[in-house]
Amino acid sequence: MSPFRSIEALQTACRTLPAPDESARAAIGLREASLTKPAGSLGRLEKLVAWYGAWREPCLDRVDICLFAGNHGVLEQGVSAWPASVTAAMIENFRQGGAAINQLAREARAGLHVITLGDLVPSADLTRAPALTQEQFLDAVSTGYQSVPPMTDLLVLGEMGVGNTTAAAALAAVLFGGDGAAWAGRGAGLDDEGIQRKIEAIDRALSLHGRDHSPLESARRYGGWELAALLGAMLGARHQRIPVLLDGFVVTAAVAPLALLDPSGLDHGYLGHCSQERGHRQLADRLGFEPLLDLELRLGEGSGAALAVPLVRAALACHNGMASFDDIAVSNQSHHKITT
Numbered sequence: 001m002s003p004f005r006s007i008e009a010l011q012t013a014c015r016t017l018p019a020p021d022e023s024a025r026a027a028i029g030l031r032e033a034s035l036t037k038p039a040g041s042l043g044r045l046e047k048l049v050a051w052y053g054a055w056r057e058p059c060l061d062r063v064d065i066c067l068f069a070g071n072h073g074v075l076e077q078g079v080s081a082w083p084a085s086v087t088a089a090m091i092e093n094f095r096q097g098g099a100a101i102n103q104l105a106r107e108a109r110a111g112l113h114v115i116t117l118g119d120l121v122p123s124a125d126l127t128r129a130p131a132l133t134q135e136q137f138l139d140a141v142s143t144g145y146q147s148v149p150p151m152t153d154l155l156v157l158g159e160m161g162v163g164n165t166t167a168a169a170a171l172a173a174v175l176f177g178g179d180g181a182a183w184a185g186r187g188a189g190l191d192d193e194g195i196q197r198k199i200e201a202i203d204r205a206l207s208l209h210g211r212d213h214s215p216l217e218s219a220r221r222y223g224g225w226e227l228a229a230l231l232g233a234m235l236g237a238r239h240q241r242i243p244v245l246l247d248g249f250v251v252t253a254a255v256a257p258l259a260l261l262d263p264s265g266l267d268h269g270y271l272g273h274c275s276q277e278r279g280h281r282q283l284a285d286r287l288g289f290e291p292l293l294d295l296e297l298r299l300g301e302g303s304g305a306a307l308a309v310p311l312v313r314a315a316l317a318c319h320n321g322m323a324s325f326d327d328i329a330v331s332n333q334s335h336h337k338i339t340t
């Protein structure tokens with residue numbers, strides 16, 4: 001059964017969030033300080049452990065990648081270098097194991113789940129109408145919410161959808177201000193004329209719908225199928241206290257409404273990487289995210305977040321496996337002295 005049957009019920013769920021466990025975070029800090037290394041010398045790996053441990057026992061057995069896929073009516077405006085049929089072709093590729101994410105999931109020892117939204121029927125063209133009806137939006141959010149594997153220790157969010165960088169840029173513009181030119185990028189390889197069409201399409205959408213909407217209504221009007229499901233999955237993970245690695249520009253824009261509904265709404269998330277897509281860095285800054293990696297990726301499909309999984313594993317392995325100074329019988333004073 002669909003968990004969200006009204007926008008009000010969804011909004012309430014977005015504002016009734018479990019808090020991080022501050023005593024667990026403090027205990028991790030104490031152990032970290034006792035380990036056989038100079039304080040702080042594992043840098044951001046230490047922050048990563050503290051973040052993870054505030055949500056869940058710091059132990060990573062099971063990792064799952066959820067890829068949400070959908071199509072976009074705004075493609076009619078000539079905003080992508082690719083036709084909508086590539087979405088279905090790539091879903092088949094994911095199933096056959098031939099995509100980049102299949103290789104990266106195997107390397108990360110992660111399960112891969114592909115969730116298709118709306119039977120790949122395109123959302124409405126957001127330059128002419130809201131991308132989704134209320135019912136479609138609630139169904140897609142509910143699907144995302146219910147897709148989170150309950151036993152997972154780390155959820156990786158990714159997406160596939162030709163045209164979705166236009167939806168993501170329009171959503172970022174309405175949530176954070178700025179016009180098409182401030183947020184439009186090359187997506188999956190647009191040329192200069194294509195970018196101009198994309199900028200104009202976003203500006204037309206902004207003048208059609210206006211900016212005076214709640215974050216969820218903005219997600220419904222500008223986002224589309226897989227963006228709504230990503231929002232639902234991020235919310236579902238939070239309600240189960242499952243830490244999340246976010247992928248690129250599209251995933252970050254899709255979950256951003258949660259931060260506007262509750263300032264802590266994305267605190268169970270970490271940004272796996274900074275995408276080359278124009279706008280991702282400024283979106284990350286607006287949300288206070290420090291991306292773990294910057295490998296100049298611009299693929300989507302969860303690739304940048306999957307690459308960050310080994311970093312989380314490594315950070316937790318150090319925290320759990322290292323000896324303390326007590327274990328090796330070196331006191332904090334005497335370890336400064338080589339001889340006595």
Ligand SMILES: O=C(O)c1ccc[n+]([C@@H]2O[C@H](COP(=O)([O-])O)[C@@H](O)[C@H]2O)c1
Nearest residue numbers: 080161163165187188248249250275300
């Ligand atoms: O999320 C990103 O950072 C990202 C950057 C560039 C491309 N993409 C992927 O490219 C597709 C959308 O590109 P486009 O140009 O058709 O809007 C979609 O399938 C995304 O997974 C995604």
Ligand SMILES: Cc1cc2nc[nH]c2cc1C
Nearest residue numbers: 082086160188299300301
């Ligand atoms: C080929 C291709 C692969 C992708 N993977 C994620 N988004 C994509 C977009 C395209 C066009």
